[in-house]
Amino acid sequence: MSQLTDALASDIATGDGAASGKAKKPAKAPKTKRGKLSVHIAHYKWLYVLLLPGVIYFAVFRYAPMYGVSIAFKEYVPFLGVNGSPWVGFQHFQDFFSNPDFPRLLGNTLILAALNLLVAFPLTIILALLLNEVRLSILKRTVQTLVYIPHFLSWTIVASLSFLLFALDIGPLFQFINGVLGTDIDILSDPNWFRPLIVLQEIWKNTGWGTIIFLAALSTVDQDQYEAAIIDGAGRFRRVWHITLPGIRSTIIVMLILAIGQMLNTGFEQIYLMTNALNRSVADVFDTYVYFVGITQGAYSYSTAVGLFKSVVGIVLIFGTNWLAKRFNQSGLF
Amino acid sequence: MKIHNTRGGRIFDAANYVFLALIGIITLLPFVYVFAGSFATEAEITRRAFFVWPEQFSLGSYEYIFSTPAFIRALVTTVLVTAVGTLVQLIFTVTMAYPLAKRNLRGRKLILSLVVFAMVFSGGMIPTFLLVKDLGLLNNYWALILPAAINPFSLIIIKNFFQELPAELEESAKMDGATEIGILWRILLPLSKPVLATFALFYAVGIWNDFMSPLLYLSDNSKWTLQMYLRQVTAASDLLGTGNADPAYIPPEQGIKFAVIVVATLPILIFYPFLQKHFAKGMLIGSVKG
Numbered sequence: 001m002s003q004l005t006d007a008l009a010s011d012i013a014t015g016d017g018a019a020s021g022k023a024k025k026p027a028k029a030p031k032t033k034r035g036k037l038s039v040h041i042a043h044y045k046w047l048y049v050l051l052l053p054g055v056i057y058f059a060v061f062r063y064a065p066m067y068g069v070s071i072a073f074k075e076y077v078p079f080l081g082v083n084g085s086p087w088v089g090f091q092h093f094q095d096f097f098s099n100p101d102f103p104r105l106l107g108n109t110l111i112l113a114a115l116n117l118l119v120a121f122p123l124t125i126i127l128a129l130l131l132n133e134v135r136l137s138i139l140k141r142t143v144q145t146l147v148y149i150p151h152f153l154s155w156t157i158v159a160s161l162s163f164l165l166f167a168l169d170i171g172p173l174f175q176f177i178n179g180v181l182g183t184d185i186d187i188l189s190d191p192n193w194f195r196p197l198i199v200l201q202e203i204w205k206n207t208g209w210g211t212i213i214f215l216a217a218l219s220t221v222d223q224d225q226y227e228a229a230i231i232d233g234a235g236r237f238r239r240v241w242h243i244t245l246p247g248i249r250s251t252i253i254v255m256l257i258l259a260i261g262q263m264l265n266t267g268f269e270q271i272y273l274m275t276n277a278l279n280r281s282v283a284d285v286f287d288t289y290v291y292f293v294g295i296t297q298g299a300y301s302y303s304t305a306v307g308l309f310k311s312v313v314g315i316v317l318i319f320g321t322n323w324l325a326k327r328f329n330q331s332g333l334f
Numbered sequence: 335m336k337i338h339n340t341r342g343g344r345i346f347d348a349a350n351y352v353f354l355a356l357i358g359i360i361t362l363l364p365f366v367y368v369f370a371g372s373f374a375t376e377a378e379i380t381r382r383a384f385f386v387w388p389e390q391f392s393l394g395s396y397e398y399i400f401s402t403p404a405f406i407r408a409l410v411t412t413v414l415v416t417a418v419g420t421l422v423q424l425i426f427t428v429t430m431a432y433p434l435a436k437r438n439l440r441g442r443k444l445i446l447s448l449v450v451f452a453m454v455f456s457g458g459m460i461p462t463f464l465l466v467k468d469l470g471l472l473n474n475y476w477a478l479i480l481p482a483a484i485n486p487f488s489l490i491i492i493k494n495f496f497q498e499l500p501a502e503l504e505e506s507a508k509m510d511g512a513t514e515i516g517i518l519w520r521i522l523l524p525l526s527k528p529v530l531a532t533f534a535l536f537y538a539v540g541i542w543n544d545f546m547s548p549l550l551y552l553s554d555n556s557k558w559t560l561q562m563y564l565r566q567v568t569a570a571s572d573l574l575g576t577g578n579a580d581p582a583y584i585p586p587e588q589g590i591k592f593a594v595i596v597v598a599t600l601p602i603l604i605f606y607p608f609l610q611k612h613f614a615k616g617m618l619i620g621s622v623k624g
Binding site: 028037040042044046047048050051053055056058060061062063064065066067068069071076081082112127129130133134139142143145146147148149151152153154155156157159160161163164165167170172175178204208212220235236269272279282286287289291295300303304307308311315320 | 340342343346347349350353354355357358359361362364367368371379380383384423426427428429430432433434436440445448449454455457458459460462463464465468480481483484490513514515518536539542543544545546549550560561562565569570575588591592593594599602603607609610613
């Protein structure tokens with residue numbers, strides 16, 4: 001999922017990719033409309049041959065599952081297949097909304113998403129601003145090198161590190177936290193510690209990496225404005241507030257829209273790895289619920305309906321935020 | 335930029351430098367602790383809260399894991415799947431990106447729109463799982479490779495890269511009688527080596543780190559990859575009900591966990607300098623509009 005965010009972020013930030021390919025087209029393709037299709041294909045047959053594996057890949061592994069979503073409206077029977085299974089309309093959605101799990105899942109998902117958005121997102125910007133103020137390039141580069149590393153580690157490693165650091169009795173952070181609080185809490189299984197732990201992991205893993213895009217934006221802020229501001233007597237913080245932040249405003253908004261669009265994608269791997277029997281009440285989110293109900297219990301249709309509900313809400317969130325951003329006269333995504 | 339620095343500014347700078355240095359150290363500390371712990375004795379791990387250097391150097395943890403068939407198998411499997419998967423992803427991506435870079439190819443626009451749509455919308459976990467199941471790929475290593483054979487985003491970046499190479503190169507090659515495939519193989523690929531190397535690294539990291547696909551598609555634990563093994567070893571013994579704790583995967587000692595984490599992390603850390611050299615450039619080619 002984070003790859004998708006990265007992908008979209010860069011693609012949208014560049015304003016490049018497919019969209020610009022289309023935009024440039026009229027200038028460079030005068031011959032497209034001439035000649036018969038069969039002649040065209042015969043002429044470029046090797047290109048079409050090369051295209052084939054990729055097209056098959058997209059048809060099979062990307063578009064067939066999209067078609068497979070239709071089982072959310074069916075009663076999927078394995079030996080009848082996606083096509084043969086009988087339609088049941090919105091039955092699975094009704095079951096889900098009337099299920100007592102629903103409010104809990106929605107709450108857990110939204111709370112984790114909101115915490116990540118309210119804590120991790122601003123921290124990324126603050127870290128980028130602080131790094132941007134560093135003129136000692138050795139320090140800047142060293143810190144950047146170090147804080148990018150965790151992004152490349154798997155969630156399994158992050159979870160394992162957490163298990164060691166917060167291990168009951170012997171973990172260094174267990175001892176530290178319980179020493180400070182003067183109590184004895186098992187951080188790994190206490191439901192009250194689940195959310196802080198998830199946000200902490202997210203911060204450790206991705207805050208540094210997230211600064212890349214903001215640092216790139218910061219490097220484009222007009223330097224003359226700073227000199228003008230200094231002449232006008234603006235101090236360090238006023239310069240950041242009045243020049244730097246407005247200078248990267250559009251990047252912040254684009255990243256915020258993307259983050260909100262990804263809100264419900266609370267990261268299956270991370271949550272799954274940190275879930276245990278004791279913290280399940282706060283740990284269950286849509287993604288892990290789909291896994292437990294769908295894969296381990298075999299309720300394929302029902303869990304597909306849950307997944308579809310989540311995707312639709314995600315898309316509504318993206319368009320909604322984008323609309324809001326435009327209403328407040330900021331540059332939106334599209 | 336020359337800025338006349340005030341006293342307040344200098345204090346801020348000093349505080350900022352110290353703070354950022356601390357951030358860097360805090361990021362690094364878990365690794366140092368695990369690395370030190372993997373070379374420590376069991377007694378030291380349970381006795382000392384935190385250390386970055388073992389008092390008594392021991393290779394016991396590594397000796398243990400490398401004598402466990404389950405670990406060796408997971409390691410070898412992961413290396414092979416990563417190698418084959420990276421190659422497959424590169425081949426699939428390049429062969430598709432090259433025709434799509436030709437502006438006058440018919441159907442190109444449609445295919446590109448479908449690729450972009452697939453970037454935003456996906457079938458989700460269950461329909462994809464059922465597809466893999468119907469294809470008979472459950473408990474087959476291809477299930478870790480094929481469903482992710484092309485990353486749409488990488489495809490578009492590589493397509494754009496091909497598109498920006500000078501057209502004259504291809505034209506002159508065509509005059510010399512080169513075929514389309516000859517042009518791709520002899521001219522474009524050698525020119526794109528750095529770009530392809532970057533994507534190869536990113537692909538490799540992705541497959542190496544993948545936990546979700548083996549969890550979904552490999553129920554047979556003799557086929558587990560390193561990430562699955564790691565999860566079982568570190569989570570099984572002290573967390574209640576996290577899963578099916580197979581006795582074969584429960585390590586007898588705490589130190590084993592440290593060693594397995596080190597082995598799973600090391601390749602990433604070794605390749606990190608190469609990744610770092612490229613990611614800023616590769617992933618952010620002209621990224622910010624300004």
